[in-house]
Amino acid sequence: MKPSYKNKIKDLLRPAYHFGKDIIDLSGKKRLQKNIALKNLYKGQRVFLLLTGESLQQIDITKLNDENTFGVGFIFLHKDILKTNLTYYMNAEPSKSLRPGNPNWPEPYLGALKQDGMVQFYREADERLDDSTTLILNSDNYKFIPGNDLFKGKTKYFIKTKKKLCLNEKIPYEIAADLTKRSVSGGGSVFFAIMIMMYMGFKEIYLCGAGYTYQPRNVWHFYDNIVFPKSIGREKAESEARKAIANHNCKYDSTLEFYGLFEKDDLYRTVGVYKVEQGLHSSTHQTLNNYAKSQGVIIYNVVPDGFKSPVYEKISWQKILNEKIPGNGGKT
Secondary structure (H helix, E strand, O other): OOHHHHHHHHHHHHHHHHHHHHHHOHHHHHHHHHHHHHOOOOOOOEEEEEOOEHHHHHOOHHHHOOOOEEEEOOHHHOOOHHHOOOOEEEEOOOHHHOOOOOOOOOHHHHOOOOOOHHHHHHHHHHHHOOOOOEEEEEHHHHHHOHHHOOOOOOOEEEEOEEOOOOOOOOOOHHHHOOOOOOEEOOOOHHHHHHHHHHHOOOOEEEEEOOHHHOEOEEOOEOOOOOEEEHHHOHHHHHHHHHHHHHHHHHHHOOOOEEEEEEEEOOEEEEEEEEOOOOOOOHHHHHHHHHHHHHOOOEEEEEOOOOOEOOOOEEEOHHHHHHHHOOOOOOOO
C-alpha cells in the first residue's frame, strides 16, 4: 500500500482511536485536568515564541529576559537560552518521533540518537533549561519521566494532541484550545504552541525564528547552518557558501539559492532561501491567523530585512526594541 493511502486511512481512523484511548486513560485525564490553571492566566498580555529557524540568530533573545517567552523543539541548544529566562518550553511530539534515523536530530550537538530517544531528548532538555522554565509535554510520554529522574525541579503540564487544525471562528479559543481535553495541534509545534498561548489569554504573539513562513523561505536552523570564520574573509566565505549550496542542490535535487551572508560574532552565516510562491504549510498558517484575528489576537512575525511575511503581520526586531521593550523594559 502506498504511503499516501496509508496516511489517509490513519487520518480516518485516528478520531476513533483517540476516543477509545482517552476513555481508558484515566491517569492521563487526571493530568490534563490540571491545565485549567493555565486558562487565561496571561489575559491581555504579550508573548514571544522562540522558534528554531536560522533567522533567530538575527535576534538578541537576551533582551527578552523580562518578557513572557515560549520555546519549542531544540531551542535549548541556543547559547543564550539561560540568559533569556524562558517562561515556558513545549514539546508535544510523541516518543515515536525520536527513533534512530530521524534526519532532524542534531547529532553534532547531542551525539547519535539511541533507541531510548525520548529519554535522551528529555535529559538534554532537563540539563539545558533552568528550573524556572515551566514545561508543557505530551501526556503519552509521561511514562519516561518518573523512572529516569527527569524534570524533578521543574513545573510540568501535559497535553494531548489532534493532528488536524479544524477551527470555527464562532467557537471561542477557550473551547477550541481547551487543554483539559485532547486539543487541536495542526500537525506542527508552532500551530499548537500558538493555540496554547491563546488558551493562556495572550493577545499579542510574536514569532521569532519562523523563517519558513517568510517569502522567500529562509531555511536551516540556528544550530545547523553553514557558517565560516570571519578570518577567511567575506569574499572567500561567499564563494564557499555558494559551493556548499550547489552541493546541497546536487545531493537533494533541490532549488536552494544563496541569499547573502549574515555576520554574527566571529562568523559569516549563510542565508539560504527557496523562492516559492507558497510557504511551507501556508494554508494552515492562514487558517490559524484568521482564527486568531477573530478572537482578538494579533500574531506578529519578526522578519529580517530582505524578506516578506505573506501571512502574519510583519514587524522588525529593531521596532520591537524601540517601541515594545525600550531599555529592555517590562511586560506592559
